[in-house]
Amino acid sequence: MKLTICTLFSALILAQGAGAHAEGIFANAFRSKLKKPATADIKFVAMESQNAVATAGHQQGTAPSDSNIQQVSCCQETSCDTGCDSWFSQEMCPGTGAYGGDSRVAASIGFNQDVFFGNYTTAAAGYAVNEKVDVTFYSILWHTDFFSQGAGGLGGAGIDGTGLWTEFGGGLNFKMMDGALNVNPQLGVLNGALLSRGIGGGTNTPEVWDGIVPNLTVNYGDSALESQLYMGYYVGTEGETNNDYLHWWYNAGIRPWSECNDWRSVLSMGLHYEMLRQTELAGGGDALNLYQWFGPYMQVALPNGLSMRYSAGTNMDDNVGLGGDFYKVTIGYSF
Template identity: 40%
Template sequence: MKNKLQFRPASACFLLLAFLSLAQINPSQAQEKEFNFSASLNSDQFFGFYPTFAGSYGFSDKTSFTFYGILWSGGTGGNWGNWTEFGIGANFAAGEGIDINPQIGVLGGNLLSSGTVGPSVFGDGIVPNLTINLNKAKTEGQLYFGYYAPLKDETFADGTTLAYIHYWVNYGFKASPFFSLGAHYEHLINSGGSNVATSTDVYQWLGPYVQFSDPNGGPFARFSFGTDLVDGNDSFFKLTTGFSF
């Protein structure tokens, strides 16, 4: 059946998370809350150029409502039906310098729902994801895991939809308030979608990174590079610059 939204448990989780996150924001306390927003520009040889943004609104000392967006349409993303990702979630302070941020996003485009052969649609897929951030006096790091699952079936030819697993981990040391360096590992898996037998490694990057940051918490620039462990691939590079407002 074509053009019918396939409701799954993840859809119900999305609605529940949105309700719970918003319900805890007390409008009468709005002036006491802290709003944070950041934007970044990213480039690598697989996704091309893709701006991102993220924001949070604190409703207690340890919890915040969060939202984010990824404009995958830049670079090679233009071939994926102007692929766009937007999501919401909540951030929880789990200790000194450690934050846990579960979120769930929804996609517009045609990469997952038709493998780029069908129309660009809202609800191309859903993205439950988790980010754990580490930011201490001398160390920094991040763990991300996201599952890109199709929500619609818009295929025209072989009836195949796509799904992806995307995760990374990096860890580094702050040599000074201005300069840090560490290691980055990132893995993208085409998990097969409607045909799990076609699961393949798209890339598997491993290498160092260097980062230069405003000691006052403003802009930063990070460059990661190294090898691609997938047979037939060679090396990788990833450049990011970000700004906090």
């Protein structure tokens, strides 16, 4: 039943992606039909302008360079999404680019540490198919030996640092409310020996497609408010009995000084709630919450794309010996 639900979820994402891609191709073709080719008079005027720039450079005593002379553009109108520049640097109307920005391509990388998962690195990238839909990819590199088949991990044998749990996936991002709201369903593939432990004749060797994880991320951000909802269901695919998990969190906060023209404009603060629940155990037993965290967070988000967030509070379900407190730090860079 679980695999059937996940298969339907994957098919829905792929169908939406095909439709969005076709819509983007049709829209670009239609725009190209409306654009008229440059006439000889326009090209002549552009060349005269270039000569004027070069002459001005000589008069000022500086030699003209390639940066002073602009080539005749392939587009004769100033509009959003002209398609003239490199695909990486194409600008779009604000709110219609990748992840609701103004560029066709956007990406981010994050370095994370918390009391349960230890260290892990995240990466995400999106390409704006059109003003409403992005194609997205992501990866999570789990660095903790406990999640591997290493000597100190769940496998109980092997070499520390090998067979680390590795996650990779992709999906679609739907942009709404002028890019302020982003809804991003994705499907990930797990590799390692954490979910489907005990496969291969009782061994815990790392496996390709150890599991799958349908997941959903919803982000909202405007000049005063920010929030994020994440939910992922980690399902083992190889063993007869697996370690399946439901992982989700929600946080929301305010930017009280966003309109200020000083250092306070980069600050935000709010509350964070997070739960990790084991829904199926490889060795049998009842489902239980591994942890349930709640507490405040504070974030610094600089205009150059660098951000740092610190969350801390109480652990309301101490079922694995973590103690009564939790802490979590994320350092990110968006570009």
